[in-house]
Amino acid sequence: MLSKGRTRIDGLLGLVAVGGGLALSQFFASLKSNLNAPVVSIGNRVIDHVPERVKEFAIRSFGVNDKQALVITIYLVVLILAVVIGHLYFSGKKSRATSTVALMTLIGATSAFFDASSDVLSLLPSLVSGGTTLWILRLLKSRATATDVEEGRLNRRELLKTVGFIAAGSAGAVFVGNFFHTHASAQLKRLNIVLPKALKFLPPPPKDPALTTPGLSKLFTPNNEFYRIDTAIIVPNINIDTWRLRIDGMVDNPTEFTYKELTDRPVFQLDDTIACVSNEVGGNLVGNARWLGIRLDDLIKEASPSGSADQVMGHSVDGFTAGFPLAALDGRDAMIAIGMNGEPLPIDHGFPARIIVPGLYGYVSATKWLTRIELTRFDRAQGYWIPRGWSAQAPIKTSSRIDTPAIGSSVKSGNRAIAGVAWAPTRGISKVEVRVDNDPWRTATLGPALAKTTWRQWWIDWDAKPGTRTITVRATDGKGELQSSRSVPVVPDGAEGWHTVDVTVR
Numbered sequence: 001m002l003s004k005g006r007t008r009i010d011g012l013l014g015l016v017a018v019g020g021g022l023a024l025s026q027f028f029a030s031l032k033s034n035l036n037a038p039v040v041s042i043g044n045r046v047i048d049h050v051p052e053r054v055k056e057f058a059i060r061s062f063g064v065n066d067k068q069a070l071v072i073t074i075y076l077v078v079l080i081l082a083v084v085i086g087h088l089y090f091s092g093k094k095s096r097a098t099s100t101v102a103l104m105t106l107i108g109a110t111s112a113f114f115d116a117s118s119d120v121l122s123l124l125p126s127l128v129s130g131g132t133t134l135w136i137l138r139l140l141k142s143r144a145t146a147t148d149v150e151e152g153r154l155n156r157r158e159l160l161k162t163v164g165f166i167a168a169g170s171a172g173a174v175f176v177g178n179f180f181h182t183h184a185s186a187q188l189k190r191l192n193i194v195l196p197k198a199l200k201f202l203p204p205p206p207k208d209p210a211l212t213t214p215g216l217s218k219l220f221t222p223n224n225e226f227y228r229i230d231t232a233i234i235v236p237n238i239n240i241d242t243w244r245l246r247i248d249g250m251v252d253n254p255t256e257f258t259y260k261e262l263t264d265r266p267v268f269q270l271d272d273t274i275a276c277v278s279n280e281v282g283g284n285l286v287g288n289a290r291w292l293g294i295r296l297d298d299l300i301k302e303a304s305p306s307g308s309a310d311q312v313m314g315h316s317v318d319g320f321t322a323g324f325p326l327a328a329l330d331g332r333d334a335m336i337a338i339g340m341n342g343e344p345l346p347i348d349h350g351f352p353a354r355i356i357v358p359g360l361y362g363y364v365s366a367t368k369w370l371t372r373i374e375l376t377r378f379d380r381a382q383g384y385w386i387p388r389g390w391s392a393q394a395p396i397k398t399s400s401r402i403d404t405p406a407i408g409s410s411v412k413s414g415n416r417a418i419a420g421v422a423w424a425p426t427r428g429i430s431k432v433e434v435r436v437d438n439d440p441w442r443t444a445t446l447g448p449a450l451a452k453t454t455w456r457q458w459w460i461d462w463d464a465k466p467g468t469r470t471i472t473v474r475a476t477d478g479k480g481e482l483q484s485s486r487s488v489p490v491v492p493d494g495a496e497g498w499h500t501v502d503v504t505v506r
């Protein structure tokens with residue numbers, strides 16, 4: 001009886017000790033923007049080294065919550081270890097408990113060492129965490145055995161008081177840390193930004209066909225519904241007062257801009273659909289926005305690249321890189337975006353600045369939290385995803401998607417719309433065709449053509465007859481080329497194939 005109670009409490013004490021350590025380390029991590037809590041650093045290393053298959057599985061099963069799933073998994077492992085540590089420590093296997101804590105600390109510190117822009121201080125959160133855990137364990141032990149050592153009974157009152165103090169202290173540390181974090185925070189500054197006026201405004205968007213076709217994607221994807229893909233567990237929190245954008249590498253005239261210098265330059269608007277190379281046929285890792293930004297070709301011209309440079313590499317403050325051909329700056333409206341759908345760039349989408357190159361997948365172009373543009377060569381430098389098995393060259397493939405009826409849905413027979421979106425930046429979309437079962441292809445009505453860089457909504461009337469129906473869509477780009485029907489996986493340069501949905505008509 002006694003030993004059972006003891007056992008349960010031992011695990012709890014381990015949790016309190018490890019939790020207290022993590023809380024204090026999180027406090028330290030919030031003091032400087034390049035520091036991360038140990039769990040975050042460990043997560044960063046998992047993301048960097050996880051095999052492609054596992055990553056794809058995670059994106060497929062957790063979608064954009066894949067990183068939350070990872071953090072939760074790491075916390076679960078830590079939780080189990082904490083319980084084990086508690087048992088070991090309070091059942092006299094103190095040295096084993098200590099080694100486990102030391103090992104965890106070592107893993108945390110090693111992980112932090114490889115974080116982007118790490119320095120000696122980066123080891124601090126892990127060391128604080130481990131040290132605090134050991135200290136709390138000792139404290140709890142002395143409280144637990146202050147009386148009645150012989151019977152091995154806990155001095156419950158003393159112990160609970162101490163546990164209470166530690167829990168309160170931990171919560172306080174996390175709270176104060178978060179307070180620091182938000183007050184130095186990008187979010188507050190971002191809210192006060194007044195975006196510059198574009199030299200020439202694009203016309204206000206036409207009436208959105210999605211308003212009258214339920215289920216159809218909106219013409220512009222609202223920022224809070226826009227897909228998010230990146231390697232960041234914690235989104236970089238950039239202080240625009242100290243932020244700089246450098247343009248350097250193989251250039252004769254390296255340049256550097258403050259946020260104000262950059263945004264004082266002429267800005268323009270661009271309607272552009274961006275897509276992730278990991279988007280499966282029919283997937284939703286694609287979105288359309290009205291971006292506001294500064295011409296990238298001008299900035300690069302001013303830096304005067306050397307004749308042998310052939311790659312433009314964006315560097316994020318978090319270490320991510322994406323490179324694309326210098327030759328892609330062929331007059332298309334590539335930009336350093338500072339605004340998205342009328343707002344300063346949202347933090348999740350790269351505040352304060354990111355690159356947008358129409359027609360290229362995000363992983364080779366759309367560096368968020370941009371801080372440096374390096375002119376280099378493809379035979380010298382590779383962006384983040386290239387050594388991980390993805391193609392160095394990645395133009396967006398012509399794609400089309402059925403939004404409604406949804407895959408696997410059951411719909412009433414009779415008249416309804418089949419509708420969706422199709423995109424082929426920068427070639428544009430000239431035709432979308434729809435087929436039901438083995439009926440002849442029918443040409444869909446196309447929605448507004450904002451630009452050749454954006455997707456086009458499409459729809460077609462359908463007299464749905466009862467039974468199981470298979471609907472297929474295919475698009476033709478602005479050059480008259482039909483979308484590839486061959487089924488190709490997302491690796492290494494984007495999925496191919498016609499989107500097909502099966503629906504039940506009642």
Ligand SMILES: Nc1nc2c(c(=O)[nH]1)N[C@H]1C(S)=C(S)[C@@H](COP(=O)(O)O)O[C@H]1N2
Pocket residue numbers: 226227228229230231232275276277316317318320348349350361362363365366367368369
């Ligand atoms: N700093 C940084 N920028 C990044 C990435 C990243 O992991 N880190 N991912 C890229 C990828 S793979 C894509 S598809 C786009 C997604 O942009 P979004 O999250 O704004 O939709 O950002 C790109 N820019």
Ligand SMILES: [Mo]
Pocket residue numbers: 229275276277278362363
């Ligand atoms: Mo992506």
